[in-house]
Amino acid sequence: ATPVTSGAGILSVMLVVALPIVDMVLCRALAAAAAAPADARSAVPGFIAAYEPVFRRAIYIVVTVVGLLLLAHVWDVNLFAIAQASMGGKISSSLFGVCIVLLLAYLLWEVAKTAIDRRLQAEGDQGPDVPASRMRTLLPLLRALILVTIVVMATMSFLAALGVDILPLLAGASVVGVAIGFGSQSLVRDIVSGAFFLMDDAFRLGEYIEVG
Numbered sequence: 046a047t048p049v050t051s052g053a054g055i056l057s058v059m060l061v062v063a064l065p066i067v068d069m070v071l072c073r074a075l076a077a078a079a080a081a082p083a084d085a086r087s088a089v090p091g092f093i094a095a096y097e098p099v100f101r102r103a104i105y106i107v108v109t110v111v112g113l114l115l116l117a118h119v120w121d122v123n124l125f126a127i128a129q130a131s132m133g134g135k136i137s138s139s140l141f142g143v144c145i146v147l148l149l150a151y152l153l154w155e156v157a158k159t160a161i162d163r164r165l166q167a168e169g170d171q172g173p174d175v176p177a178s179r180m181r182t183l184l185p186l187l188r189a190l191i192l193v194t195i196v197v198m199a200t201m202s203f204l205a206a207l208g209v210d211i212l213p214l215l216a217g218a219s220v221v222g223v224a225i226g227f228g229s230q231s232l233v234r235d236i237v238s239g240a241f242f243l244m245d246d247a248f249r250l251g252e253y254i255e256v257g
Contacts, residue, residue, distance in 0.1 A: 056119045064112045071104045095163050099155045106148060142206030150199035154192065161188045182249045 079094035161184050168181045205211050248254050
């Protein structure tokens with residue numbers, strides 16, 4: 046083995062050993078910051094404690110990406126030069142865009158899910174005979190709406206990163222949406238009316254209602 050290869054191998058082994066240690070140190074620092082007593086003048090400890098799982102996953106992602114970049118640098122692999130090549134550039138740039146879209150969608154969903162779950166826990170558990178609170182009725186619907194929105198936006202961004210022209214898809218979806226809206230006006234009206242009933246706190250989960 047040449048000195049360069051052997052040196053790169055030693056540095057690679059050191060990186061593989063050091064990355065889990067760095068990840069553990071950062072996660073322990075995050076846990077210590079989340080466990081710190083809350084200060085009346087600062088809401089940072091409470092914010093960190095509430096979103097600790099999201100920060101922990103972000104640490105995993107950042108450490109992994111930085112580790113891969115360092116390994117590529119040790120072995121003299123210029124990822125940016127490869128990305129500028131002809132066929133390799135198209136594939137690598139598409140994969141890079143797809144990875145960015147998936148990571149952003151995942152982190153956005155984790156933030157929204159953590160915030161909604163935290164608010165649901167603050168509402169407390171109620172007995173089976175007690176109707177749910179207004180927030181406990183609306184927040185699961187909001188969580189499902191956010192999930193559908195993130196999935197649709199991530200799918201469109203995913204296709205755009207792969208080089209697919211999404212303008213015809215958007216135009217076709219809008220035409221289909223208008224056709225469904227005109228063809229099933231009563232269904233759309235019932236859905237919108239139900240959403241307004243829930244927002245107006247007309248009824249909640251666990252309540253029995255009589256219609257007609």
